[in-house]
Amino acid sequence: MANEAGALCISSTNLAEFIGVNSCQIRKDFSYFGYLGIRGSGYNIEKLIKKIKSILKITVVQKAALVGVGNLGSAILSFPGFAVYGFNIAAAFDVSPQKIGKKINNVKIENISKLWILKRKKVNLAILAVPSEAAQSTTEKLVKAGVKGILNFSSCYLSVPKKVKVITTDIAMELARLPYYIPAG
Amino acid sequence: MANEAGALCISSTNLAEFIGVNSCQIRKDFSYFGYLGIRGSGYNIEKLIKKIKSILKITVVQKAALVGVGNLGSAILSFPGFAVYGFNIAAAFDVSPQKIGKKINNVKIENISKLWILKRKKVNLAILAVPSEAAQSTTEKLVKAGVKGILNFSSCYLSVPKKVKVITTDIAMELARLPYYIPAG
Structure with missing residues (x-):
């Protein structure tokens, strides 16, 4: 299998250019995985992807639930990129x-009062795209339904039991990082 | 000025609990800023916010442009959180x-062929929420219009001159980080 551009191998130099780090760093990082390239030809792309996916535990398709189908939630539901990382x-x-019963991208929108079905469906990841004021109460229902990981777009702090992992993505904070890198004037 | 909860000071222990790190780490980090709290009462919240804002260069209101008003772009335009970080x-x-001429959250949607007006408006930050296939060509137009920082939601690599900073936010990749923290089974 070749990658999108048809190549079988990629050198640390090319990888380094692509992501903007030093090629020594790439070689050093990959050597921690026990995955060493071949001098002169680089890393086998297929093997490399497999290795990284296994480290990140994304070798099997994972089911995730989306909670909150506003503008952001709709964008997430229509987003083609999840399959790349093995998400469904x-x-x-x-x-x-007005939204319950409708389908976006073949996913039917359910009443939020039915979050408990996640336990039966064995969905243990959730994307939280509800307004801030509903974030904590919705989180508690998700935890009750057996959810173990939450990707939180509400930009507020969620209090969860220790066994539950929350990753908060604050779009405004990402934007706020930019001026730091830009010279004044 | 007190914070939302009415407190004037916050201890490193409270801050640590809130963000899930060790309180020693908080004290160590803040000491690098030359900002030391008072034993027994902690950090003055107002001063702390001011200090952090000045370090992050978000003390003045920064103007940003949004390019691409699909579901994600609409969510971004309606998002109240930017003002907190001093963005407009x-x-x-x-x-x-169908979209050009309409207003969302008091911002009029312009024809993308008019990106050059950013130079005149002195907007040097942009949020890119266009489909992947349009990301690179739009980026080049933004750079021509004087944009110095781009928050990229297109999940593809953007090639830019060295003076331009790109931060890429890949929602699927954020989700992909979750299973790593969750015990199997």
């Missing part, structure tokens, strides 16, 4: 009667 | 005739 948005939930 | 979405652009 298996369920979506909202409070709005 | 000063312009929005799209290709769709």
